[in-house]
Amino acid sequence: MNYDCIIIGGGIAGLTCGIKCTGEGLRCAIISSGMSALHFSSGSIDLLGSRSGQNVVKEPYAELGRFIEENPGHPYSKCGQDIIQKAFSFFQAEVRAQALVLFSNGDKNHFHVTPIGTLKPTFFSQKSVFNKKIRDAFYRKPKIAIINIEGFRDYYPKMAAVNLKKNRLFKGCEIITGSIVLPGEKLNPKNPHEFRSIDICRIFDSKPDLDKIASRISSIAGNADIVGIPAFLGLNNYNAILKSLREMTGYILYEIPTLPPSILGMRLDNALKARYAELGGVFIAGDRVIGGKILNGRVEYIYTENHPETRLYAPSYVLSTGSFFSGGMISDAEKIQEPVFGLCLEYAKGRQNWHRPAFFHPQSHPFLSFGVKTDEHLNPYGPSGERIGNLFCTGAVLSNYNPVQEGTGSGVAISTGFWAGTQIVQKETGQHTRNHD
Amino acid sequence: MKRIETDVIIIGGGATGTGIARDCVLRGIQVVLVEKDDLASGTTGRNHGLLHSGARYAVQDVESASECINENRILKKIARHCIEDTGGLFVTLPEDDPEYHHALIQGCKKADINCREISVTDALRIEPNLNPTIIHALTVPDGTIDPFRLAAANILDAVERGGTLFTHTKVTHFLRNQNTIIGVCCHDRLKKETFEIYAKVVVNASGVWGQNICKQAGIELKMFPSKGSMVIIDYRINNVVVNRCRKPADGDIIVPGDTVSLIGTTSKKISYEKIDEAVVDDDEVEVLLKDGEKLIPNVSKTRMLRAYCGIRPLVAVSGKMDGRDISRGIVRVDHEERDGVKGFISIAGGKLMTYRLMAEMTTDLVCAKLNINKACTTHQIPLPGSEQKSSEHKQIKRFSGIPKSIVGSTHFRHGERAHRILQKDRKSYGLICECEMVTAGEVDYAINHLFVNDIIDLRRRTRVGMGPCQGALCAYRAAGHMAQHEATHEEDAAKMIIDFFEERWKGIKPIFWGDALREMEFTYWIYQGLFGLGNLISGSRGSGKGVETIDEIRNF
Numbered sequence: 005m006n007y008d009c010i011i012i013g014g015g016i017a018g019l020t021c022g023i024k025c026t027g028e029g030l031r032c033a034i035i036s037s038g039m040s041a042l043h044f045s046s047g048s049i050d051l052l053g054s055r056s057g058q059n060v061v062k063e064p065y066a067e068l069g070r071f072i073e074e075n076p077g078h079p080y081s082k083c084g085q086d087i088i089q090k091a092f093s094f095f096q097a098e099v100r101a102q103a104l105v106l107f108s109n110g111d112k113n114h115f116h117v118t119p120i121g122t123l124k125p126t127f128f129s130q131k132s133v134f135n136k137k138i139r140d141a142f143y144r145k146p147k148i149a150i151i152n153i154e155g156f157r158d159y160y161p162k163m164a165a166v167n168l169k170k171n172r173l174f175k176g177c178e179i180i181t182g183s184i185v186l187p188g189e190k191l192n193p194k195n196p197h198e199f200r201s202i203d204i205c206r207i208f209d210s211k212p213d214l215d216k217i218a219s220r221i222s223s224i225a226g227n228a229d230i231v232g233i234p235a236f237l238g239l240n241n242y243n244a245i246l247k248s249l250r251e252m253t254g255y256i257l258y259e260i261p262t263l264p265p266s267i268l269g270m271r272l273d274n275a276l277k278a279r280y281a282e283l284g285g286v287f288i289a290g291d292r293v294i295g296g297k298i299l300n301g302r303v304e305y306i307y308t309e310n311h312p313e314t315r316l317y318a319p320s321y322v323l324s325t326g327s328f329f330s331g332g333m334i335s336d337a338e339k340i341q342e343p344v345f346g347l348c349l350e351y352a353k354g355r356q357n358w359h360r361p362a363f364f365h366p367q368s369h370p371f372l373s374f375g376v377k378t379d380e381h382l383n384p385y386g387p388s389g390e391r392i393g394n395l396f397c398t399g400a401v402l403s404n405y406n407p408v409q410e411g412t413g414s415g416v417a418i419s420t421g422f423w424a425g426t427q428i429v430q431k432e433t434g435q436h437t438r439n440h441d
Numbered sequence: 442m443k444r445i446e447t448d449v450i451i452i453g454g455g456a457t458g459t460g461i462a463r464d465c466v467l468r469g470i471q472v473v474l475v476e477k478d479d480l481a482s483g484t485t486g487r488n489h490g491l492l493h494s495g496a497r498y499a500v501q502d503v504e505s506a507s508e509c510i511n512e513n514r515i516l517k518k519i520a521r522h523c524i525e526d527t528g529g530l531f532v533t534l535p536e537d538d539p540e541y542h543h544a545l546i547q548g549c550k551k552a553d554i555n556c557r558e559i560s561v562t563d564a565l566r567i568e569p570n571l572n573p574t575i576i577h578a579l580t581v582p583d584g585t586i587d588p589f590r591l592a593a594a595n596i597l598d599a600v601e602r603g604g605t606l607f608t609h610t611k612v613t614h615f616l617r618n619q620n621t622i623i624g625v626c627c628h629d630r631l632k633k634e635t636f637e638i639y640a641k642v643v644v645n646a647s648g649v650w651g652q653n654i655c656k657q658a659g660i661e662l663k664m665f666p667s668k669g670s671m672v673i674i675d676y677r678i679n680n681v682v683v684n685r686c687r688k689p690a691d692g693d694i695i696v697p698g699d700t701v702s703l704i705g706t707t708s709k710k711i712s713y714e715k716i717d718e719a720v721v722d723d724d725e726v727e728v729l730l731k732d733g734e735k736l737i738p739n740v741s742k743t744r745m746l747r748a749y750c751g752i753r754p755l756v757a758v759s760g761k762m763d764g765r766d767i768s769r770g771i772v773r774v775d776h777e778e779r780d781g782v783k784g785f786i787s788i789a790g791g792k793l794m795t796y797r798l799m800a801e802m803t804t805d806l807v808c809a810k811l812n813i814n815k816a817c818t819t820h821q822i823p824l825p826g827s828e829q830k831s832s833e834h835k836q837i838k839r840f841s842g843i844p845k846s847i848v849g850s851t852h853f854r855h856g857e858r859a860h861r862i863l864q865k866d867r868k869s870y871g872l873i874c875e876c877e878m879v880t881a882g883e884v885d886y887a888i889n890h891l892f893v894n895d896i897i898d899l900r901r902r903t904r905v906g907m908g909p910c911q912g913a914l915c916a917y918r919a920a921g922h923m924a925q926h927e928a929t930h931e932e933d934a935a936k937m938i939i940d941f942f943e944e945r946w947k948g949i950k951p952i953f954w955g956d957a958l959r960e961m962e963f964t965y966w967i968y969q970g971l972f973g974l975g976n977l978i979s980g981s982r983g984s985g986k987g988v989e990t991i992d993e994i995r996n997f
Binding site: 041044045046118119120121122123124155157158159160161162163166167170195196197198261263264266327328329334335336337355356358359361362363364365366368369371372407408413 | 723867868870871872873881914917918920921922924925931932934935938939942943945946950953954955958959961962963965966967968969970971972973974975976977
């Protein structure tokens with residue numbers, strides 16, 4: 005099979021790039037070795053959460069210019085503000101095509117509630133996590149009920165409530181907690197006290213008795229205005245389920261992210277994959293690209309673990325293999341490597357310099373910023389230092405940014421995925437991109 | 442100020458201190474034990490968990506070897522649920538002195554340790570992962586012992602028989618009447634409460650910290666702290682203890698324990714001022730991995746979980762100051778005799794293996810001071826949980842309906858006490874920690890009966906967070922579970938998680954590469970990326986800083 009572009013890695017960066025390319029008519033294949041990091045995410049999309057790890061950013065677009073100036077090697081600086089803004093609009097529109105609605109607070113960040121009851125600034129959240137109704141309710145010092153499902157062990161309402169109350173935003177809000185028993189749980193062969201989000205999600209997806217659930221919620225929430233529920237209200241019918249429960253109970257219902265697996269993240273993952281498939285993209289799951297041939301500053305071909313004899317050729321390649329956790333980089337006691345092509349990396353020498361003395365150190369850890377060195381086109385450098393012109397690197401495999409500390413993880417994935425896609429489309433179709441010539 | 446009166450105060454909640462508490466109570470003596478941190482949080486919980494046969498000392502120190510084998514036999518009876526009777530091997534590598542194993546056989550004979558030479562083929566049959574190039578192999582009655590369980594079982598018995606325990610409570614100063622110690626003043630860090638305890642005898646069983654305790658009493662007791670470091674690998678790659686048959690040196694033993702294996706041990710002299718901040722050095726990790734691989738080659742292919750170190754409480758008895766050359770013998774000091782300070786005893790030196798003997802010796806002296814004429818029974822009366830020998834098979838039958846794996850691990854950790862934990866209520870056997878199969882019921886039992894104040898304490902009682910994920914999922918669950926069930930823990934839940942990971946982090950830093958790095962990146966994503974836990978910045982345990990929330994801007 006002939007492809008215009010082969011993308012290595014099917015996470016948020018790879019999929020964004022794949023959707024951009026297929027949407028513009030390119031033949032595209034994504035080779036994905038495992039689960040997307042979205043399954044471990046909040047399911048919200050961060051653009052820029054904080055500057056220098058301390059100051060919460062109010063208006064990320066307004067801050068971006070200065071941020072880019074201060075961080076010339078940052079992936080955002082390679083994309084440029086225009087591409088970043090386009091990438092975010094593009095992403096929002098593409099997942100909306102799959103009925104997944106992302107809301108932003110205009111051009112401002114909003115806070116989403118974390119599982120532990122802290123607040124994190126983010127840019128896009130799913131409708132069930134942030135919307136105008138929830139926002140406006142806060143002006144009225146709402147009474148909040150946090151309700152769990154009996155036995156779900158990956159959410160603890162009391163712990164969340166205690167931490168929420170410490171926050172100025174929730175000062176003066178009454179927060180009550182409780183849990184309901186899911187109807188029909190006796191039919192479930194699994195010990196209901198070992199439920200994880202995905203188990204409860206499956207029950208919601210298999211048409212449970214929503215009337216009963218609604219009345220049980222009401223019996224605990226009483227006269228609350230807002231009811232927070234861990235995010236497990238279905239993977240397929242979540243819009244309908246939320247709507248029904250809202251109508252039946254009259255509460256403003258919102259979902260709170262949980263420990264992984266993240267249902268909110270899985271919804272995003274599903275929407276992206278479905279959108280990509282709808283546009284005609286090929287997704288090869290369960291295989292891993294283990295190597296490739298680099299010749300004269302170009303990737304000639306790549307090959308995979310399952311079919312090491314089969315050479316896969318394409319004019320353009322994208323490396324979206326993620327960070328250490330996803331296998332995009334591997335480390336031993338002395339060094340760090342990029343395992344597919346042996347690309348040049350940017351990282352600190354000496355493993356004592358990979359981390360901080362404290363785990364929750366305010367300056368975060370250096371290893372989170374390690375990654376592949378690229379030029380402004382996201383082209384990396386090969387083992388002998390030569391620039392590789394037909395390989396683009398996107399997402400967490402890139403160096404020079406700390407996704408956790410800056411609150412830029414999904415933003416960089418989307419922006420670099422989109423920027424790589426834009427350049428590949430331009431190369432393949434001769435289209436002209438406006439800002440990077 | 443609150444004032445407590447008792448017969449004996451014991452300072453230190455390690456194996457020795459808890460052992461003394463139990464021995465005293467069994468002889469009808471009232472005790473109060475004061476521990477500055479948690480049970481087994483010092484040297485007791487920081488060794489390789491070897492149930493010595495004594496063979497490791499048989500060549501150089503027959504006396505220690507005899508003590509070991511005697512205690513080995515006793516502990517196999519009274520502490521069944523803390524012990525795995527795995528057996529042990531001594532193997533000679535081609536590069537080792539081939540004559541040493543003869544000396545070892547002779548030494549074992551002298552110390553009455555059952556040591557037998559077997560063929561290399563048989564050794565490989567017993568332990569298939571062994572280096573196949575070994576030239577000699579001996580079997581010895583080594584085993585493994587869980588020091589956390591051991592200390593908990595000792596104090597549990599003491600408390601159930603009327604003793605009193607204060608953990609997270611530090612001795613601030615001694616109460617004296619001229620040259621007699623009449624008690625101590627303590628501060629409870631968690632309740633933020635200061636109180637006085639008066640007693641007829643005060644026992645300093647604080648191990649390497651004993652030098653400081655003595656100093657508080659105006660007495661000099663010189664310690665030569667020797668650091669021993671170990672690396673834990675993420676699989677149980679051996680089923681019997683594997684020793685290298687040579688003069689004891691770094692990296693010459695691999696001990697299986699629960700779900701993991703440990704490579705031990707180094708010996709490095711450190712200055713006394715550093716005992717609370719000792720860390721594993723890179724060269725120690727290197728030598729442990731290099732020499733560990735020589736014993737069991739697939740060490741190098743196995744993921745490392747963490748590295749940690751303990752400080753041996755060696756007391757200076759002679760001029761020599763090297764860690765391995767100072768006697769590991771037991772040092773019992775009657776300060777009335779030595780320093781003219783009445784009502785004060787120190788017990789130090791020794792080994793985890795001889796904790797019971799040390800407790801017996803100390804209690805004998807306490808009895809002499811109190812004019813009590815009662816013999817020690819700790820060698821006969823089993824610890825709670827070890828009352829009966831009962832097979833896992835029997836337990837599984839007894840608790841049919843509950844998943845086998847849960848019955849098995851609960852029984853493994855708590856012995857006969859499993860019947861207080863396992864209930865056929867599905868809620869009670871919902872899992873909190875999948876890696877180590879710790880259930881909600883076991884967590885509740887530990888909170889209610891095993892003196893647990895936070896999830897670090899909980900880890901020592903149940904193994905929550907000790908498995909491959911190092912708490913990535915279960916730290917949140919365990920803290921949440923505590924918060925849901927105990928109102929007092931609600932406020933602390935987030936801080937407990939922070940403290941837990943800062944404590945885990947200490948052991949991960951020395952081996953921070955490969956899979957350990959991957960795992961911690963995942964943990965960091967969840968707890969910092971997803972939870973923003975570090976935004977609730979607090980100091981670590983003991984730093985006194987409370988949890989503060991970042992000043993949120995109203996952004997809606």
